[in-house]
Amino acid sequence: MAVGKLVNRVDAVAKVTGRAEYTDDFYRPDMLVAKYFRSSIAHGRVKEINVEKARKLPGVEAIFTYEQVPRIKFATAGHPFSMDPDHKDVADRLLLTRNIRFMGDEIAIVVAEDEIVANKALKLIEVSYEEYKPLIHPDDILKQGAREIHQGSSNIVGEHRYECGGKVDDALKGADYVIKGEYVTPMVQHCHIENHISFAYMDDLDRIVIVSSTQIPHIARRIVGEALDIPLSRVRVIKPFMGGGFGNKQDVVLEPMVAFLTLKLDGRAVQINLSREECMTGTRTRHPFHVQVKTGFLKDGTMVARKMDVLSVTGGYASHGHSVAAAGGSKSSFLYPRMAIEYHARTIYANIPVAGAMRAYGSPQVIYALECATEDAARFIGMDPIEFRLKNIVRQGDVAQVTGKEILSCGLSQCLLKGKELIHWDRKKKEYEKYKTGPVRRGLGVACFSYASGTYPVCVEVAGVRLVLNQDGTVHVQVGATEIGQGSDTVVAQMVAETLGFPFENVRVVQAQDTDVSPFDTGAYASRQAYVVSNAVFRAATSLREKILDYACLMTGEKHGKFDIVEENIVSADSGKFVLTMKELAVDSFYHKERGGQLTSEVSHKTTTNAPVFGCTFVDVLVDIPLCKVKINKIVNVHDSGVILNPVQAGGQVHGGVSMGIGAALSEELLIDPETGYIFNNNLLDYKVPTFIDLPEINHEFVETFEPTSGYGNKSLGEPPVITPPPAIRNAVLDATGVSINTLPMSPHKLFALFKKNGLMDPKGKADV
Amino acid sequence: MTSHGFREITFSINGKEKKLHIDVRKSLLEVLREQLGLTSVKQGCAVGECGACSVLVDDVLIDSCIFLAVWAHGKKVRTVEGEAKNRKLSKVQQAYVDEGAVQCGFCTPGFIMATTSFVEKHKGEKKTREEIRKDHAGNLCRCTGYQNILKAVEKCINSDLVK
Structure with a gap:
């Protein structure tokens, strides 16, 4: 039996020996290198571009500019295709653009024999802007008469409102107290250690092969087809080992361009390997949120009403668009279900880098506001x-207000209580x-959270x-489920071993x-994979x-039900x-001249449930x-993710999420110049990802429940620890x-200002001690 | 320097002598990957911030992305490809596997070289967690929060002490 056991990762040896092959490791001596020519302004239009010297x-x-790309607008978000016309992603991208929407927008692309030449050529391109x-x-963005960053958008990508659990305004009137707060989260970045990288070549006159570091190979294939107006069956996407994604590679960033370039260059292999x-700044970030919260509660501590107003900033292009703010709202609604919520x-x-999917997809922003x-x-x-x-949190048997579904497992x-004990709260x-x-x-x-185990019923949930x-x-x-470092291949192997x-x-x-x-699967996102x-x-x-077992009966002439499988x-x-041994049985099935055949099984299954998960951080x-x-002296995360499939890997997910959460709490922020839209710190020196010495010991604990809608009682775990x-x-x-x-x-610079303002330091900045 | 910006260098790579004709502009990272196929050496930033390209040059841990290949002339270079021998992982590699210190694996080869250098340098010494943290702070990992890496390093140090 393998589920719940301590087994090593199936890819661990490949990785520690350096033999695991990532996209950049498929070196082809004939491969060309492509580099984007990016805008040096955040908002404007190219008046003129001259690439002759560079050429x-x-x-x-070759060099291509916005004039030479297909006039096809496409959406880049790594969502499954939606049959609902009202639920389409916003198609607001061209392969290259004349209209500049953030600093670093892609105007032209140079293809050269190597990176040194490509970089030299970029310097020879002349451009003038309006x-x-x-x-x-x-x-400024929402001001009457503000310039529309995308024509006809009024600068709004999406908007929605829901109310559940009663009328919020009435509930607020009935509250003993109502308090208000405003909470702001900044733009942060995934910082997976492997940057975005893709290459493409053609293996006949029609077929494009793309090798890419992507969380969503099947979706990438569809979007490349859409962006280039070619049938999807002409595109093959291969995802080798991958150096992290955290949502940033749940977006189709480079694949359409490398496909376009190989098409234009008679099938030559072309690679784009982005610099750090x-x-x-040129891929995706986490949406900055501005959140206003009104909370109504009674003297005894019962919360009766909550009103949230969220402004989410997606930057120059929609990417995942409004889905992030929508998901953040719905997945957090399981947490306190016995109150009126609006x-x-x-x-x-905005003229800032584009936001997209990032670990926990809107929930870190919404839960931050909610738990403050x-x-x-x-x-x-x-x-x-x-x-x-x-007094207020969700319990097993509560009905999730947004979905109307009963919560079948909740710990x-x-x-x-576990966290309280581990942190020695009372003492x-x-x-x-x-x-x-x-x-x-x-x-x-x-602070505590709720999250989900997938995207249903918003999107299809299918696994093969x-x-x-x-x-x-x-x-x-x-x-089809995509291993991106989170360990999905290992838990799949455990599940298979368990049942077989x-x-x-x-x-x-x-x-x-x-x-x-x-087999078809939409990929790694929404912490969906192990569940779905x-x-x-x-x-x-x-x-x-x-x-x-049937074949064993056939071989031995025994009746059905006589046998069992134990180990080999x-x-x-x-x-x-x-x-008999499994090997004897297998050999017979392959090579007996009259009976048998290769024993296989294939299933494509749609999951039409979505189990909420829960947990908390104590610090x-x-x-x-x-x-x-x-x-931080001590930090403890406690999770209810159903049955824990692999304790070491599960712990690893919590460690990584908590460390990313600590970074977001204390040091990480892409600093935007409010005048020019310039990003001051788009590198790993000035953008403060936690290093080994910045993190305390991260403790974790699981409260195991059994989720009946899941194959092995498990629920999601990948994203939640960051929340x-x-x-x-x-x-x-x-x-x-x-x-x-x-x-x-x-x-520190924020605390300095606030400590001064609140009298903890004198006006000169000396601590009032 | 020979003409056209190329030069011949001789160095030891994972215990074997090698003579290479190299472009003097290339980093050690580029030469190891492109000319020798040593793709365990990963590029994460190209400017010495992340440590994914860490290798040992004369047993000193360096970022090979900001170390010119010509500087390796006459020196001894070690990458993770040379660490497992006769189908057996090195002690450090085995500790990373056993402690769950590997997730996406992109920073792993660099980390293993960092730990290898640390363990060799401090053979038989007792090391505190703070010393381990400080010594490995030049290598970034976004997946693990460094928790299980710390355990793997401790395991290597402790196993030396027992012996």
Whole structure:
């Protein structure tokens, strides 16, 4: 039995030996290199472009500008195709553009024999612009008469409102107290260590092969077809090993361009390998949110109403558009389900880098606001924040208001109680009472979240798996689910081994997705894969198991039901006595001249449920007032993700999410010049991703529940750990200092200003100690 | 320098002597990948920020993206390709596998070289978690929060102490 066991990653050895091949490792000596010519302004229009000097440079193969690309607008978001015309992604991109919408927008592209020549050629391109004032602040973007960044859009990408659990205005009137707050989250970036990279070539006159670091090979194939107006079957996308994505590669960023270039260059291989600087501003980011929250609650701590107003900024192009603000609203609504909720959100364009999908897709922003507001409400009536939450949070059997579906598994109360114990809440609360003045202050914070296990019913949830019994009695597995580092191949192998009864080592997952051969699956996003694929794997493995047992009957002349599979053998179901080896059975199925055939099983399954998941962060901080620095003494994340398939990998997901959350809380922000739209820190030196020394020990714990809608009782885990560290740290800093910091990140320069304003330091910046 | 900006260099790569005709503008990273096919050496930033391209030159950990290939002349270069021998992982590689220190794997070869250098440099010494953290701070990982990497390094250090 393999589910829930400590097994090593199926790709670990390939990775530690450096033999795992990533996109850049498929080196072809004849491959050309392409480099974008990007705008040096944030808002404007190209008046004139002259590429003649660049074209003459030896080693330059071709240059294309906005004049030479198809006039086909396409949408880049890595969503499944939607049959609902009202639910289409916004098609607002051309391969290259004359209209500049952010600094770094793609105007032309140079194809050369190597990167050195391509970079030289870029310097020889001459361009003149008609410049407009960059629209960066929401007030300017939404001002009457503001220039439309995309014609006809009024600078609004999408807007929606929902109300559930009763009338919010009535509920607010019935509340004993109503408090208001405003919370702002900045633009942050994924910073996967492998930058965006793709190359394409043609293997006959019509067919384009694209090798790409993508979370969504099947979707990328469709979008390339749409962008170039060619049938999808002429495009093959291969996803090899991949160096992280975190949502940034759930977007079709380079694939249409490399496909276009190879088409134009008679099938020559062309690669685009973005630099770190390009990757940080020319791909996608996390949407900055401005959130207003009104919370109504009773004297006893019962929350009765919540009104949220969200402004989400998508930058120069829609990409995932309004879906991020929409998902953030709906997935967070499971958390406190017994109150009236109104959620209104708008997503707007701006002349800043494009936002798209990023780990937890809108929830980190919405939950940050929500859990700051919840904390503020608890403090308002002087109630312990854990008690306050326990009174209001979701319990098993509650009905999710937005979907109307009963919540079948929920361990959030246990998560909170577990976290309380692990952080030593009661003891430290008392101990830290004497650290509320002076230069070194201490505090505790908590925040909780809800999330989902996929995108249904907004999008289709389909997973495909194919199992093949090999001649030696082992099994090969092909899945459409995309391994991007999160460990999905390993948990798929565990699921297959579990249901077949095979040893884990005898299950081999094919470690690449190739749209020519991989079963259809929409890819890695929304923490969907282990949940959605579990239902397909369970069915496929059950079916193969039946076929194997039937074949054993055929070989031995015994009746159905007589046998069982134990490890590598067929045994008697009654006595457990050995009958024959799996290898003997497999060899017979392949090579017996009259009976059998290769034993396979293939299932494509649509999941029409979406299990909510829950969890919380507890944090113990020390705030150094003179240094304006927050130090985390201890941080604990506790998750209800259903059955834990692989404890070590699950822990790894939590560690990575929490570290990204700590970065968002304390140090990460793409700094935008409010006048020009220039990004000051699009590199790993000035953009502060946590290093080894910046992170404390990250503790995690699971409260295992069993989710009946999932093949193995499991629910989502990949994204959720990132959600609650920022609000938990904010609440702990508030506990320590009495200062509410309602914008992220809580970096020293921000704390300095707020500590001065709140009298913790004198006007000259000297700590009041 | 020979004409046309090319030069011949001789160096040891994973224990074997090698003579190469190289473009003097190329980094060690580029030469290792393009001319020797040592693709464990990853490029994450190209300016010495992320550590994905870490290799050992005369047993000193360097970022090969900002180390010119010509500087490797006469030196001893080690990459992760040379660490597993006779179908057996090195102690450091095995610790990374066993402790779950690998996720997407892109930073892994660089990290393993960082740990290898750390472990060799401090053989038989007791090392604190803070020392491990500080020594590995030049290598970025976005997947693991460094937690299981820390465990893997500790395991290597401790196994040396037992011996």
